[in-house]
Amino acid sequence: MSLTVTIADIARKLNTTSATVSRALNDHPAISVKTKQKVLKAAAQLNYRRNTVASSLRSGQTGIIGVIIPSAEINFFGSVVHGIESMANQHGYNILIYQSNESWEHEQKGIETFLNARVDGIMVSMAKEANDYAHFINVKKTKTPIVFFDRAHDALNIDAVVVDDHKAAFMATEHLINNGYKRVAHISGPLHINIFKARFLGYKDALKKHGIVYDPKLLFKGDVSISSGVQAIEKFLQLPNPPDAVFAVEDFTALGAMQELKRHHVLIPGEFGVIGFANERFGEYITPSLSTIDQQTVKMGEEAFTLLYKLIGNKGKKELAVQTTVLEPIPVYRESSAGKKNKKQ
């Protein structure tokens, strides 16, 4: 007895052909209800399981979406993947995960793997260490639908879902200013990466709007880590005219900043305001609780899938205009950025 039963086995049992069985199994319009029922019954009896590999080969569709993320260990991406998978699942797609570990080579290999696997679409959040975009061009050549999420690259003409980082940074900075802080510093990420640059510019523009001259001494170029928060504060506090608040590029950076401020017995908030970015779960529970900006991670995943799904549906037709979905950042103001003492509030 063979372990796998095929449509031919069903056909044999019912004295019909594979074609008919296939039609019955696929709800083909031109099939009689009676045959369909017979086939379904026989299939169940024989414990038939459709071979999607064979079906993919023939139909040219795999029902698989390839997703490349920097790391599944990072909360943010886990959350986005959650959004993607839920939506994909609802639409009959499955997702193949590939981690780039922030390496350009892995990312490239992931794309190659997906292309070989003939996935129906690809979703990518770019590795930080990106310097060559040939692999994305390759994807376009194969006409495989692709979208970016969170970390995108404008010049590539690829659809994307991103958060309005500029606006988010603007909000965060303005919030500190409105709460009475006069010298707001910024701890940035690597500025050659779009999102970090956008946050920096948002910060600068908020200062500008409020008539505050941007002081380069109040910018600390970090690497998105707890320790860059620590180092930044260390440096800031030695300044002749130190800041009284900081907008950190990301929550863990803000955390490092808070730890160092506490070590120096600087009161948060009141003496010093802090706001982060990303709405990591811990922010709600530390003391003081951390103000931050939420990026709507799950929604980002859902929107990215929606975008991709549209591209898949449009395959073969005239190309659609490139579309970028911009998600609204959601401010989450907690204790760490509350009003400055002895000042107007």
Place this chain on the structure above:
Amino acid sequence: MSLTVTIADIARKLNTTSATVSRALNDHPAISVKTKQKVLKAAAQLNYRRNTVASSLRSGQTGIIGVIIPSAEINFFGSVVHGIESMANQHGYNILIYQSNESWEHEQKGIETFLNARVDGIMVSMAKEANDYAHFINVKKTKTPIVFFDRAHDALNIDAVVVDDHKAAFMATEHLINNGYKRVAHISGPLHINIFKARFLGYKDALKKHGIVYDPKLLFKGDVSISSGVQAIEKFLQLPNPPDAVFAVEDFTALGAMQELKRHHVLIPGEFGVIGFANERFGEYITPSLSTIDQQTVKMGEEAFTLLYKLIGNKGKKELAVQTTVLEPIPVYRESSAGKKNKKQ
């Protein structure tokens, strides 16, 4: 011009056959170096990309591992997936992710999808809401290698990687006792789930070892959430003879407990000791920092893959004995469980 070039195209160009090209591309032993080089060169020129779908259909191997997790949004699973994917990738496998959302039906559907896709192996962390195991039996029938991780089920005779929850709970409880706490309470998860039951039993056994009689009033049956931590403390503090420490089934529960204790101005540690479970990242940063037990998530993923890989390699041969890899829990003692005041230690 066709968009996809096949081995036949390469063969045509070189005046040879598909068989030869296939051999060259697959490093077949019986192929001359010269032909191989020619083929490789032509393949590169034509921009050939192997169709893994066709190759899978013919060879019966897909190079895909199906992974079912409750939710990618939960840190713990993201971290395990990270471990799995890294290892899988190194061994030439890709992973297909399916979220059960703790639902038995989704889990079942995921298994079915994987079986249809002819994945080379399956890894599952069971949904909480499990009541029927027929889908796992089905997997065994198809001879598809399968392993459990973290949430396993003994009676199924399926390989698994788990943490020694009993030991971990024992350590946590004993640690509180050794630090001078006399009445240690436990906030549990649903006790019909293996891991939560094991933690409860570990707690009980630690009490026993130290000659402390288990008091059912000091057990709060929660649902693994912040609010069950809050509720538990609320109840505990109303007791005529309240506890002076608590071992919480999981870090967020511990967090809820700490919040409620603070609200009642109970000093942590000193008056009251707290220890959690899981080593969530926030525990390091709250005040006081949270003692907990680390479950070696990434390693769990790696070990699970290793186990599965062995099964895949053994396919067709005599079945191996069922194997359970038990990971050592790693205690992470921080401030929240430090020594009790006015007592020895």
Place this chain on the structure above:
DNA sequence: GTGAAAGCGCTAACAA
């Protein structure tokens, strides 16, 4: 070391 030929399991054009 290479070629010829068959076929993995399914679907889709065309015919009946």
Place this chain on the structure above:
DNA sequence: TTGTTAGCGCTTTCAC
């Protein structure tokens, strides 16, 4: 509505 036939792209006997 059903059957016939071909073939998706690859691998793998078997022969030479």
